[in-house]
Structure formats: structure tokens, C-alpha cells
Amino acid sequence: MKKSLAKTLNLLIVVIGITGLQSAIAQTAHDDKITYSKDIANIIFEKCASCHNPDGIGPMSLLNYEEVRPWAPLISYKVQMREMPPWHLDKTIGIRAYKNDISLSDQQIATIVSWAEAGAPQGDPTLMRSAPDLPDAGAWQLSTLLGEPDFVVQSPPYTVTANAQDQWWVRDTPFEGLIDQPRYVRATELKGSYPLGVKVLHHGHATLRSVDGRGNRVSGPVGRQGVGKSGDVFSDGTGMLIYPTGSIRWNLHYFPINQEVANEQAEAAVWLYPEGYEPEFRTRGEQFFAADTGPGGLWAGDIVLPPNSIKSHQGVRVLDRPALITSFRPHMHMRGRGQSLEAVYPDGRREMLARVNKYNHNWQIAYEFEDDVAPLLPKGTMLMLTSTWDNT
Structure with a gap:
């Protein structure tokens, strides 16, 4: 049976992450000259073009050098902050293989940053492959x-x-x-x-x-x-x-x-x-459940979040039959900060399945587990959903 389910980093990890990125940037600086045609275009075509095209939801098109060059400093900043491409999972915990992962590697980020710092050179246009053929924006993607x-x-x-x-x-x-x-x-x-x-x-x-x-x-x-x-x-x-x-x-x-x-x-x-x-x-398809609440469910108006406060809510649901979890899609509205999904097995073992630690309500991403790691949970497993809101 398949059931799609849709319904905070310590200082050491942050320091390690930043140090690793700085190391990648330093290494990249010693590589051959980075250019748009040879290095950057492929990254943008693969990770950005699906939204950043004339018919896409991105605020600007990024399909050629003339379009990308004016935005090079901002692109560099956004990828360093991991705000773009949008992928808000904590990569240090839980399942780490996803079908739709559009995040950048440390090396890809370092390449973009070094290119922007060098003045965003175009390089030899003959080295660049053609822009991708994008699907008709008005057609069904499937x-x-x-x-x-x-x-x-x-x-x-x-x-x-x-x-x-x-x-x-x-x-x-x-x-x-x-x-x-x-x-x-x-x-x-x-x-x-x-x-x-x-x-x-x-x-x-x-x-x-x-x-x-x-x-x-x-x-x-x-x-x-x-x-x-x-x-x-x-x-x-x-x-x-x-x-x-x-x-x-x-x-x-x-x-x-x-x-x-x-x-x-x-x-x-x-x-x-x-x-x-x-x-x-x-399957019944994607379903919603309200954890630890009555028949009316838990809604935004039921969560009291005073100014300058942070609040977490944790709820559980016990599976009444085996279930295959194929994706995780947090939905928290504007004050949401993070959400995690954890499985507590009938024998007492606990496993973190996924955690979003940089939730952004502008995006409604379903994180789709690769088939070979999608968790198959036995009857009696307790799903624990922990949500944190930040009103500071």
C-alpha cells in the first residue's frame, strides 16, 4: 500500500558547513578560469531554468549570458545563503536521497561565487551548450x-x-x-x-x-x-x-x-x-491528518504565537496498517520555521525521516524520497510531527 504523507542546526554543524564551503571556494579559485560558457551555464540550465524563463514563475529569465550577467552578484549571494535554488531540507539528518533534489553542491556554489567575484566573464561562447528545451508552460507537465x-x-x-x-x-x-x-x-x-x-x-x-x-x-x-x-x-x-x-x-x-x-x-x-x-x-492519495486534536482539527487560529516568541507543537498518529511514505511536504504558513517527521517503531526504535529547518512559505515543495529509501513502516508505527513557529 502506498500512502503519500503531506501534512531546529547546532553551532558546530553551521561552522563545519561554512568552513567546507569556504574550502571549496578556495580550491575553485586555483582551478582553470571559470567562465559562463564553460561552467556556469550548465549549472543554471540544470538547476534554475525551469523557473527562470520567460513563462516561468521566476522574476527574471536566465537562459543566456546577457540575461544572467546583470544578476551575477545577486545570484552569488542567493546561492551562498542557500536561498536558491529552493530546497529547505536539513541535509545533515534523515533520509538524504530525493527524486526531485534541485539543491546545489558545495562545489557548484563555489564555482558560481568564484565566477561572480572574477567579474562574471563570458568565456568562449562556442563551449556552451544550447539552452534546454523547456516544456510548454501551458501544458500538463506529466x-x-x-x-x-x-x-x-x-x-x-x-x-x-x-x-x-x-x-x-x-x-x-x-x-x-x-x-x-x-x-x-x-x-x-x-x-x-x-x-x-x-x-x-x-x-x-x-x-x-x-x-x-x-x-x-x-x-x-x-x-x-x-x-x-x-x-x-x-x-x-x-x-x-x-x-x-x-x-x-x-x-x-x-x-x-x-x-x-x-x-x-x-x-x-x-x-x-x-x-x-x-x-x-x-491508496487514498495524499491525505491530511490532525495530530492530537479533536474532530475539528488544529488550525492557524488555534495556535497562540505572541510577539517575540517561538513555539513548537508536536503531534502523533499511530498507523493502523502498514504504509509506504513516498514524500514529505510541510505546510506551515508565514511564521513557520521548521518541521520534522519522525517514526517511532513498535519495538521502540526511533528514526528521523526528514526535517525542514529553513521553511519558506513561498514554496510548497514535496520532498520525494527515492524508491530504494522510501520508508516502509509497519502497523503500529507512531508518526511524530514536530512543527516550530517563529514570531521574533
């Missing part, structure tokens, strides 16, 4: 892997005002006529409309609510999106069962961009397994 989706559902229109606070919008729409029998879902993706909807949609959920063959209410995600995460592909042999009728609950968080976006409609795409296919494992 279509390159899975082809076109089996069906797409669309939210009602909503106008995002130009200058305002963040806007949360919840609506229900009927779900009918798209499938004629229960089917297993292979993958889902949620996005805003192109070109402006993708820029104002900070994160969102599309949840299909139905009734199963025994009259029980069931729900499952047909889209979970955040800046840094757009879709989910279930592991081989794993599927989520959905039913032909019901309703879709849209829960969308919009972020104004100083430009009105009229009649914005989010879309959720679904890829199905073939008719009659029975997966070996069945």
Missing part, C-alpha cells in the same frame, strides 16, 4: 511522461484582485459524466490557467467526494498543487479508486501579483489505469 490526461475538470471562475492580501477560495462543483464505472487513478496534476493563473495560484487542492458501493462516503485528491509541486504519480502497481458521481471540493489559495487576473479557473487533470485493471496496492 504529459511528457504519461501522454494526455484521460479527463480534466475545471474550477468555477474567480477574479484575483491586483492589490490585496492573499485570497482563499472554496467552492464545490458536480462530478459526473466523465467515467461510467469505478476506475483506478494513476496520476493527477493541478495548475492555474496559462499565462497568469499559474503565477497567482500559490497552492490548491481538488478533492473528489463520492459514495462507494457500500454507501460509505469516500474522498480522494484529483489534484494537489503548490509552488514547487504540481502533480503526483503513484508508484507502479498502486492506484486510487474513484467513483462515477460525486462532487469536487476546490480549495484554492491565490496570491495577488499587482495585476488583476479575471475569471481565473484552476484545472485538475487525471490519468487512469486501463479499464478492468486491478492494482496490487490501493
